[in-house]
Amino acid sequence: MAHYGMVIDETKCVGCYACRVACQNQNNLRAHEAYNHLEEREYGTFPDYTREFLPVQCQHCDNPPCVHVCPTGASIKRPDGVVLVIINDCIGCKYCIAACPYNVRIIKNEGYVEKCRFCIEFVEKGIEPACMTTCMTGVRLFGDLDDPDSEISRYIARNRHRLRQFKGELNTRPRIYYRKG
Amino acid sequence: MEGTYFVFWNWLVAVYLFVAGVSAGCFAVSAIAYFIGPKVYQDISRIGAYIAPFPLLVGIACLIADLERPLIFWKLMLTLQVASVMSWGAWLLLIFSALSFIYFYLWLPERFDLVNLFKKPADHGDDVETASESFLYKLRRRNLKKLKGWIALIGLPVALMVGIYTGVLLGALVARPFWNNPMLPMLFLVSALKTGTASICLYGCFIQGFGGMSQEKMETNKFLVHSLDFVLMVLAIITIFLFIFGLYVSPRSSVGAALLIMGGPYTFAFWGLVVVLGIFIPLCLEIYELLPHFIRQAAMREHNPWISGIITIAVLIGGYFLRHVVVYGGQAAELVSL
Numbered sequence: 001m002a003h004y005g006m007v008i009d010e011t012k013c014v015g016c017y018a019c020r021v022a023c024q025n026q027n028n029l030r031a032h033e034a035y036n037h038l039e040e041r042e043y044g045t046f047p048d049y050t051r052e053f054l055p056v057q058c059q060h061c062d063n064p065p066c067v068h069v070c071p072t073g074a075s076i077k078r079p080d081g082v083v084l085v086i087i088n089d090c091i092g093c094k095y096c097i098a099a100c101p102y103n104v105r106i107i108k109n110e111g112y113v114e115k116c117r118f119c120i121e122f123v124e125k126g127i128e129p130a131c132m133t134t135c136m137t138g139v140r141l142f143g144d145l146d147d148p149d150s151e152i153s154r155y156i157a158r159n160r161h162r163l164r165q166f167k168g169e170l171n172t173r174p175r176i177y178y179r180k181g
Numbered sequence: 182m183e184g185t186y187f188v189f190w191n192w193l194v195a196v197y198l199f200v201a202g203v204s205a206g207c208f209a210v211s212a213i214a215y216f217i218g219p220k221v222y223q224d225i226s227r228i229g230a231y232i233a234p235f236p237l238l239v240g241i242a243c244l245i246a247d248l249e250r251p252l253i254f255w256k257l258m259l260t261l262q263v264a265s266v267m268s269w270g271a272w273l274l275l276i277f278s279a280l281s282f283i284y285f286y287l288w289l290p291e292r293f294d295l296v297n298l299f300k301k302p303a304d305h306g307d308d309v310e311t312a313s314e315s316f317l318y319k320l321r322r323r324n325l326k327k328l329k330g331w332i333a334l335i336g337l338p339v340a341l342m343v344g345i346y347t348g349v350l351l352g353a354l355v356a357r358p359f360w361n362n363p364m365l366p367m368l369f370l371v372s373a374l375k376t377g378t379a380s381i382c383l384y385g386c387f388i389q390g391f392g393g394m395s396q397e398k399m400e401t402n403k404f405l406v407h408s409l410d411f412v413l414m415v416l417a418i419i420t421i422f423l424f425i426f427g428l429y430v431s432p433r434s435s436v437g438a439a440l441l442i443m444g445g446p447y448t449f450a451f452w453g454l455v456v457v458l459g460i461f462i463p464l465c466l467e468i469y470e471l472l473p474h475f476i477r478q479a480a481m482r483e484h485n486p487w488i489s490g491i492i493t494i495a496v497l498i499g500g501y502f503l504r505h506v507v508v509y510g511g512q513a514a515e516l517v518s519l
């Protein structure tokens with residue numbers, strides 16, 4: 001069974017927001033809705049100055065707090081690692097929004113909670129997630145973490161010391177790895 | 182997007198947490214009073230039983246209104262998600278409201294007895310009892326005392342659990358530094374009991390009134406209410422101190438969350454309304470009331486409706502604003518940072 005994961009090389013991100021727009025298109029989102037956002041941070045004052053862009057989307061945690069807290073069982077973790085919301089079972093209590101440390105869940109106007117689904121319908125057909133298709137610097141790498149020969153597994157093996165998990169100390173065990181330096 | 186947050190839970194949730202606490206507190210105080218003096222503290226038990234079911238109904242209405250899809254709220258009751266505090270809470274509330282309504286019924290005066298509803302005037306002469314009548318009769322007249330005791334005994338832990346649950350609901354979230362504090366459920370429980378005594382006192386003093394109550398009876402009631410309150414106030418101060426202490430000795434994000442009430446936007450609401458109005462002013466008045474009793478072992482002071490009025494209203498306002506500050510503060514606190 002495939003076990004999907006992603007690597008995000010944040011040093012390559014230039015903050016163009018193309019991934020966000022691609023995702024909105026793919027998922028038919030309204031302008032104010034987004035499944036991924038960029039956390040922009042500035043450090044220092046000019047000329048000793050730097051800034052970073054951190055693309056954040058659902059981390060598809062292996063220990064997902066949003067799934068644990070869901071009172072109706074609408075939030076689920078699939079065997080292939082993808083965290084999904086069964087929208088017919090979602091009553092809109094927003095407890096999962098409170099539980100997610102990454103601030104990636106949104107309420108749709110229809111009254112249910114949604115978030116990045118790793119574009120799973122497309123991935124199953126062999127197409128990449130939308131956020132990867134428009135990125136001009138190739139920030140993201142997506143694939144099967146269970147297959148030791150996949151590009152992503154080899155990348156992770158080679159760069160293990162440079163990769164970290166976002167807010168890993170919360171024991172959410174994210175499936176997205178960030179490369180900082 | 183750092184520094185921006187959106188409020189997904191509004192004051193409806195704060196109201197819900199507050200009134201659920203009032204219900205739990207009323208039930209718990211009523212049951213405790215019943216156990217320490219079923220005869221002596223009858224009035225307190227009775228008032229507590231009268232109040233208990235109703236704030237909770239308002240609370241459940243708020244809770245459902247806060248859902249984005251209120252029409253399918255019943256999906257909550259189709260499953261029990263073992264890992265979800267909210268799922269446990271939904272069932273807990275169901276059990277608690279059932280118990281509090283039974284308890285309420287048991288304390289009603291005899292003329293409201295369901296037996297009366299089923300009794301047909303024509304039946305008076307003969308001894309034939311209908312099945313339902315004899316069942317209700319057994320339930321009611323013969324075993325009233327025993328039943329009250331049992332329901333109080335079962336209901337007391339359930340009420341305490343409801344009080345704790347309102348805090349655990351928020352405290353279980355590792356992502357939210359202002360909520361993820363072991364003292365929060367304790368704080369909510371103490372506050373729940375406090376608002377429970379306050380509403381009993383309020384109802385007793387201003388709605389029921391003292392018509393026909395002897396001086397002595399009033400004094401015994403007042404003594405229990407004030408002593409309970411006094412102990413709870415002291416506990417509340419300790420818990421608040423430990424709550425803030427807990428925030429300060431945790432990682433950076435928690436310290437940041439503590440700043441919300443230590444100079445941040447919720448400072449006044451917390452220190453002014455929750456601590457001074459909700460705890461200190463009532464505590465001083467309690468001490469004023471109880472002092473002669475403690476020091477000179479003399480009788481209590483004359484009943485002064487102003488004092489009771491201020492204490493109860495202040496406690497209730499403080500209790501609400503505690504929930505308000507916690508609900509809004511928890512969302513404003515920055516998520517645990519990297």
Ligand code: SF4
Pocket residue numbers: 057058059060061064065066067083099100101102103104105115172
């Ligand atoms: S990132 Fe948030 S929404 Fe995604 S699995 Fe983790 S807790 Fe759930």
